Amino acid sequence: MTLKLRSVGTSDRGLIRSGNQDAMHSGTWLVAVADGMGGMAAGDLASSLTIGAIAPLDVETPEDALVAALQSGIEQATLRIRRAVGEDPERQGMGTTLTALLFARTGSCLALAHIGDSRAYLFREGVLKQITRDDTFVQMLVDQGVITPDQASSHPRRAVVTQALQGDDVSPTYATMVPAAGDRWLLCSDGLSNVVRPDTLAEVLAGHPDRAECAHKLIDLALRAGGPDNITVVVADVVEE
Structure with a gap:
């Protein structure tokens, strides 16, 4: 039996924004x-440039090449953003978060790349754990003990990111993990995580085995909470085949 990744993704503009600036794979x-x-x-x-740059990584990759592949994809994304800004100075300051998970062809390992405040959560054996750490001003305050995580969730500057892909040199976080059958991953933009509590996320991930139903339920909850931002959700299950 080999472990495989099976995923579903969906995105919604939300109720306030005029367009959708999220992208996903x-x-x-x-x-x-x-x-x-x-x-x-x-x-x-x-x-969209960033997702276009890393989408070609969706191929069978040896486990010892996962992090290098993600690094290369992010370098390509950085280059494309730099070129786009060079073509039109009005694009100066544009950027994007990125949270990406690459599964090894053997199923024995996965690698995660992260920059910004989109998130990756792992739901394993009934417990939800946030795997990524937000690159934000308020997370910095939490780390320093200035405010509590509860205060961070309603802080007026919670949307201020300290790192993003903007065409210059950055330091994304990379990690490798060993997957297990039954793991469920949730990748999302802050349009979900800013308005739906972690305990509610866990309930939905546990209560909706069907990936598409699960993703749509999460979007629905964010919309019911006011949908102030674009909402993007990817639900990915580690299954035995």
């Missing part, structure tokens, strides 16, 4: 979420 080996920023056209462009 939901594939056999790769899942990813990018949340663009820096003005409507530019944010939309930054996230």
Whole structure:
């Protein structure tokens, strides 16, 4: 029996924004979420350029090459954003978050790349754990003990990111993990995580075995909470085949 990744992704503009600056990839080996920023056209462009740059990684990759593949994809995304800004100075300041998970062809390992405030959660044996750490001003305050995680969730500057893909040199976080059959991954933009509590996320991930139903339920909850931002969700299950 080999472990495989099976995923479903969906995205919604939300109830306030005029367009959707999020982009995502939901594939056999790769899942990813990018949340663009820096003005409507530019944010939309930054996230789509980034997903376009890493989508070719959705192929069988040896486990010892996972992190290098993600690094190479992010370098390509950075280059594309830099070129786009060079072509039109009004795009200066555009950028995007990226949270991506790449599954090894053997099923024995996965790698995660992260920058910004989109998130990856792992739901394993009934417990939800946030795997990524937000690159945000308020997370920095939490780390320093200035505010509590509860205060961070309603802080007026919670949307201020400290790192994003903007065409210059950055330091994304990379990690490798050993998957287990039954693992369920949730990748999402902050349009979900800012308005739906972690305990509710866990309930939905536990209560909706069907990936598509689960993803749509999460979007629905974010909309019911006011849908103030674009909402993007990828639900990916580790299954035995």
